[in-house]
Amino acid sequence: MKNNIYKRILCVALSALSLLSCDYLDVSDELGGISSFENIFNNVDRTKKWYGQIFAERPDYSDLWAATSPMRNAWSGYADEIFTREHRKYGKYSNWNSSLGYNHRWSRLYASIRQANIFLEMAHPLVGEGGSDALKITEEEMRIFKANARFMRAVYHYYLFEMYGPIPIVDKSYTLDNLPDLERNSVDEVVTWLDKEFEACMQDMYQESYYDNDQMRGVPTKGAAMAYRAKLWVYAASPLFNGSWEYAAGLTNKDGKKLFPDASEKSEKLDNAVKYLKEFIDYAEAGRYSLVNTGNPEEDLYNLFQ
């Protein structure tokens, strides 16, 4: 008799416990929305939205008023010829120091670089489901998307290079668990890597100008990659990047690695600059692009932004 009661109590207690403990705390299971990268890259619409976000930081030089944005034309407002109220508020006349600076590109561009890296690592074509009318991303489309993403990744590195010189090259996405302590790459390493990237991505980017296609005019094509590559080498050949600036010449990483090249290494870069500029001009003049030149510089400038 006693034994029975023990057993019964134990049974009731245990079953109550097990029943309740199983899913009582699974409150978050009722949450919806995107909760993983699979949710994004197995869906055509979301894949494209992720892809679109890569372009968030593309530069806009026609925006002269944006005093704090590093990817718009903040710079002319800092010059003495122009006065804007925004620039007065943000640092035109105050001291900049280690704890107070404006127009930094660092975190913003690396966030977009991460966006591109994740796309390059995870995005894939989406075809074969839902019949012939269903939304899809074909192999061919994805090839261009990825080339464009790779191009934008290079472009963002290029703008970091423009502002900071030696920078860490980030060509994969990280989480907190695998985040390494990256040192700055030297100027030469950055230039070589960028050159290689522009070269590679222009193979799969759209080969012609989108000039006549008003649905795609905002998308970079091979011409843009060629132009960036040429401009990159012009910077690389600049005396400022080649030891003529004393402060830069002495700059090293903690392990002693020199970050700026010596003056003597310059000539080959100059050859490259000439070579890629020529390549780009030839490409442009084969009926693709031409300079806005009516003989009236004011009108030309006006038309440039129309």
Place this chain on the structure above:
Amino acid sequence: MVYSDGSVSTYEKETDSNNRNPYYMLYQQGYRREYDTKVQSKLTLNQDLKFITPGLSAKAAVSFDLVSSLNKLRNYSPSKYHATGRNPETGELILSQVVAGSPDVKEIAYSGSNYNRNIYIEGSLQYNNVFAGKHDVGAMLLYNMKDRQLSTVALPYRKQGLVGRLTYGYDNRYFVEANFGYTGSETFAKKYRFGFFPAVGASYIVSNESWYPEGLKNILSSAKIRASFGRTGNDDTGTSRFLYRATFNESGHTFNQGIGSNSATNGLGAGIYDLQFENNTLGWEIEDKINAGLDLAFFNKGIQLQVDYFNNLRSSILLQRNTVPGYAGFHENPWQNYGKVRNQGIDASIDLSHRFGDWKLSGRGTFTFARNKVLEIDELTPTEEYQRVTGTRINEHLVYIAERLYNEDDFIRSENSNGTYHYELRPGLPVPALGGIIGPGDIKYVDMNNDGIIDTNDKVRGIGHPYKTPEINYGFGINVEWKGIYASMFFSGVANTSVLLASGNNTFWPFNWGTEKGNYRTAFLDRWTDDNQKQDVFSPRLHVGYGNSINDEPSTWWLRDGSFLRLKNIEVGYVLQEKALKKIKLNGLRIYLLGENLAVFDKIKFWDPEQGNRNKGVSYPMSHSFSLGVEVNF
């Protein structure tokens, strides 16, 4: 304010919501009715299980609480006028209408309702028995679950736990206790939901020893020594729940692939990017507690004293990482169980009671001192060592040190063409890079790192005491009773806390929002002016708009001792004695007058010190209150 003819006054033009008319806000906007309902229910079932073994019992309880509120609003908005002058003939005000209101009272409308539901279920087994007259054994096992549903949050808050306790007492002298809690919280990922929190304790009642001298019992009537250590957990992740889940922003940049003749076209829709990573290993924040105490009673419990020392170490604190390099490209810094804080101090209370004749006198006092120290926080190596957070207390002030006010001698003065003066700081003096005009009468800050520039690197952490968390809390009170008439008062106070009167954009500054929209506290009459070039003034010189001044930086100039002593309440009353009660056939009758928050002694003076740090001066102050009551028991 209203004009003499009763019309509601306002500014010449209302530019924003800071053009306020307090009188209008109080009296001319209608009313709101609030209905609060609380339903509490609890069902308890006790079952004696002595047929299994003596001393065993079981208990089950279910409680269901509902707290709801409903608000109704009936309002109107009168037209508002600005007077430009008086009619010279009739003397009537010339009013121009600034805001055309709708003077009719609107229909009554719901203005919000909510309800919160709490369900609590527990079941427990208890065992208590005394063996051989000396061995007092107790055991308890309890299971509980809590469910809190708010009407504003779809997902309920849930908790589930198992608690166990074993106690053993020997001969009313030696006691040991061990307990544990095994608690689950819905906040964390599946395998990390449950935390195990054990504790053990022991105590010894010295005065129950047989060798304890009887003579001493008249003085030290009871003495108990206690010690315990244990672990507790905290799952409070603030406002964001389920931090372990990956989150994404779906309203990012819209990339328009095309450029049409009029506008951008062929957009891909709002961009998506990731915010938080999936982090399934997030878990409970842990606090290890050590406690040692003494309970003493003197003179037949006429004086009871309780003293505790505690030393608590919080670790695995859930915080957002700071030292994540920018090249990682994270949009939001991830959360981790990181960070350590030690908190130690003493806690004491004393109770006194004495009777002589019909008089009964009693008093009570409490005192707590707690000092914490940040042992580990994810901070970047500060540029200057005196800004380091690690090793300091929580909520320390980070302020400039005000050395003095600038004098005329600190500047080279030159006259402008319009007769005003231009002041140029003399070479050799540190130059403030704080954005603002400086001249004589402005605050001169100390250049802590001697780099010739006064900037954020010259702020010092740990000046004064922390804000918000006073290190010392105390209270004391007294109660006198004579034949049913009683009077009592209670004080409470804090010490070791500092308050910054204001910094940055703050309504504390005179005319902060312009000359027509700001206060001017009379304290600012005592300020540096051309004619009153003194150092010991309350305020440095005033500026038009505080953004143009360096005096609005947080500095020791505005730092005040935040300690205060408050007369919490005074109560006088009369309790009807038993004889009289029998006559009128009642169980109890009490008449009392209670006054609360009657006085406060502090060093801030501008606002109630309990409102704490900067900006708090503009919030609604604590009110004095008096209540007259009759309590009847049938």
